[in-house]
Amino acid sequence: MIEKRDAAAGDGRTGRRDVMAGLLALSAMGGAAARAETTGTGSWRRAETPRFVVHGIVGEDVLRDYAAKLEDFDMVLRFMHRLPVDAVPPRKLDVYLVRGTPALRRAMPGADETLRGYYTTSAGGIACVAIVGRAKEVENDDVMLHEYVHHFMKQYFNYAYAPWLVEGYAEYFMTTAFDGDSIVVGKFNTNRASWLMQSRWMPLDRLLTEAPRVDEPTADTYYPLAWLLTHYLMSDPARYAQLQAYMKAVGEGTPSVKAMEAATGRSLADLQKDLHDYTHTNLPVQVFTRKRARSVEVTVTTMPASADDLLLETVRMISPPGDLAARKAFAEDVAKRAARYPDDGLAQRALARARLQAEDFAAADGVIDRRLAAAPEDVEALELKAQILMETGDADPARKAALYKQAQGVLGRAFKIDGARYQILLAYARSRSLSPGYPSDNVMEGLLLANELAPQVSEVTFSAVQALAMRGDYRRAVALLKPLANDPHDGSNAARQLLARLEAEAARAGPQKAAG
Numbered sequence: 001m002i003e004k005r006d007a008a009a010g011d012g013r014t015g016r017r018d019v020m021a022g023l024l025a026l027s028a029m030g031g032a033a034a035r036a037e038t039t040g041t042g043s044w045r046r047a048e049t050p051r052f053v054v055h056g057i058v059g060e061d062v063l064r065d066y067a068a069k070l071e072d073f074d075m076v077l078r079f080m081h082r083l084p085v086d087a088v089p090p091r092k093l094d095v096y097l098v099r100g101t102p103a104l105r106r107a108m109p110g111a112d113e114t115l116r117g118y119y120t121t122s123a124g125g126i127a128c129v130a131i132v133g134r135a136k137e138v139e140n141d142d143v144m145l146h147e148y149v150h151h152f153m154k155q156y157f158n159y160a161y162a163p164w165l166v167e168g169y170a171e172y173f174m175t176t177a178f179d180g181d182s183i184v185v186g187k188f189n190t191n192r193a194s195w196l197m198q199s200r201w202m203p204l205d206r207l208l209t210e211a212p213r214v215d216e217p218t219a220d221t222y223y224p225l226a227w228l229l230t231h232y233l234m235s236d237p238a239r240y241a242q243l244q245a246y247m248k249a250v251g252e253g254t255p256s257v258k259a260m261e262a263a264t265g266r267s268l269a270d271l272q273k274d275l276h277d278y279t280h281t282n283l284p285v286q287v288f289t290r291k292r293a294r295s296v297e298v299t300v301t302t303m304p305a306s307a308d309d310l311l312l313e314t315v316r317m318i319s320p321p322g323d324l325a326a327r328k329a330f331a332e333d334v335a336k337r338a339a340r341y342p343d344d345g346l347a348q349r350a351l352a353r354a355r356l357q358a359e360d361f362a363a364a365d366g367v368i369d370r371r372l373a374a375a376p377e378d379v380e381a382l383e384l385k386a387q388i389l390m391e392t393g394d395a396d397p398a399r400k401a402a403l404y405k406q407a408q409g410v411l412g413r414a415f416k417i418d419g420a421r422y423q424i425l426l427a428y429a430r431s432r433s434l435s436p437g438y439p440s441d442n443v444m445e446g447l448l449l450a451n452e453l454a455p456q457v458s459e460v461t462f463s464a465v466q467a468l469a470m471r472g473d474y475r476r477a478v479a480l481l482k483p484l485a486n487d488p489h490d491g492s493n494a495a496r497q498l499l500a501r502l503e504a505e506a507a508r509a510g511p512q513k514a515a516g
Contacts (some may be wrong), residue, residue, distance in 0.1 A: 005341045044307040048299045050088050055311065056097030058132055064298045066097065066161045072178055073145055073456070076185065076288075077152050089155060090420055092455045094127045095144070095314055104131055106312040119147035122491075123426055123459045124353075125318040126151070131390070142189055146174035154483070160251040161486035167223055181290035186231060186284065192224040196279060201225055204268045208256040211488040222347035228275055234283045234364040239264075251482070306344040309337040314350050320357045331358035345375060354382050361392040379421060386427050391441030400434070425450035426460055429467070439467040451480065459489045465498070474506035498512040 047054045047067040051074050055066045078085045098104050105111050107129050108118060117130035128151075130144045142240045160170075175187040202218035202225055214220045233243035242263045251261035261267060266274065301480040303311070313334055320327055333356040341347035348371040357366035365388050371381045387408040392404035408431045426447040432443050439447070446465040454460050461484050468477035482501060485495040 002143040042303045042305040042307045044303040050452045054095045096129045108313040117143040119455045142174045146170040149173045158455045158483045160486045161483035164226045168226030169229035172230045183288040186285035195224045306341040306347045310350045328358045348453045386410040422450040
């Protein structure tokens, strides 16, 4: 059980008015139980919890405490969104804690000196990377928690939100603070607050209609203003109802400005004045007192020595650079590193993936065959084998059908081992794309399951949307594509143009055919 009370955003004191009055029950929050194992000789450690896998070259206590904090944050989100707090996601999120910008650049070449972390998704995986400090904490937790809110919302509440709200919502929750049994939600970020107080604000009509940009004078107030508007609308029950009405209207296609003015009953000029006035009030936060705790098991293991040389390189390959020459040079570097660990699974998979991305298919195939000879149940290796077969087929049209067919068999083996790995489901759909009558019911079911498992991955969404459209199921295709088209990170002109075409097709098809 936790008790919820109001407080000011800056100081944590009890406020005069309840944002949401009453006692709220929250079971199973609290401390961590650790279990440590030694499985390798490297510098990297790996902490696994029910919802996260956290990797880091940090002390075991730092790693364990951080993993437990992520579990606490996840449970706060679950509780506040009325989800079962003990439930687990379909896949655990991989988190990587690194020391400084040079290490970050191994995973993300060209990262700016000011970047403290990032989140990446692709058909290759999903991961968060954050820089840790020398002290017993992680610098700028706000970065990691902001990105996790995006990850969480896409997993459980994937909807066509306005871009500003996607960011404002993550900003609102990212400052969640834990101090013993006290949990405070809705505090302000000092850096964001300074921009609001010292800079000219972006006009509200632009905030409501545009995604974040860096190429205009008021760009630095986008995130602070998105936070402020979110905070304002969430801090009062009547305004929260207005926010819900606004979200519904935008999701149904109403222009953002029109939807906001209708929901709030205020012109944008009036609303901007309200927001200025709001910054001079004692901003309310939501405060919880933890009454009951549960022990979160955190299993810590030492990773093999190969992780020192190759783990961050595997993260880099989740979203590889587009230039083939760069991928070839990178593959040679990975080959030199992997040569130090000739019989190591992590090294072999990393080298096979690097060779695959460098389009050296024969070399990739040789590496992955050696891995599968030693470990025939290695799911990632089986997935890589299938991808190599299909890429080889794409480069050799005369053998394409046969190689795609062979890939189907490999993926069938992988699916029996792990039927909840979205990469396998996505690859299987590709392997069947040459079959008459594609997409079959079985393929369609697999793509929809992949989208359910990983709605954060745009490639999965596009594949499911395209398959639905091929079957004439335009309304479902539109429903899946709308959140992606509105996404401030992954949304693109291509997604918006495809959405417009699908909406037109749905209108032409009429209700019966459009419903499939």
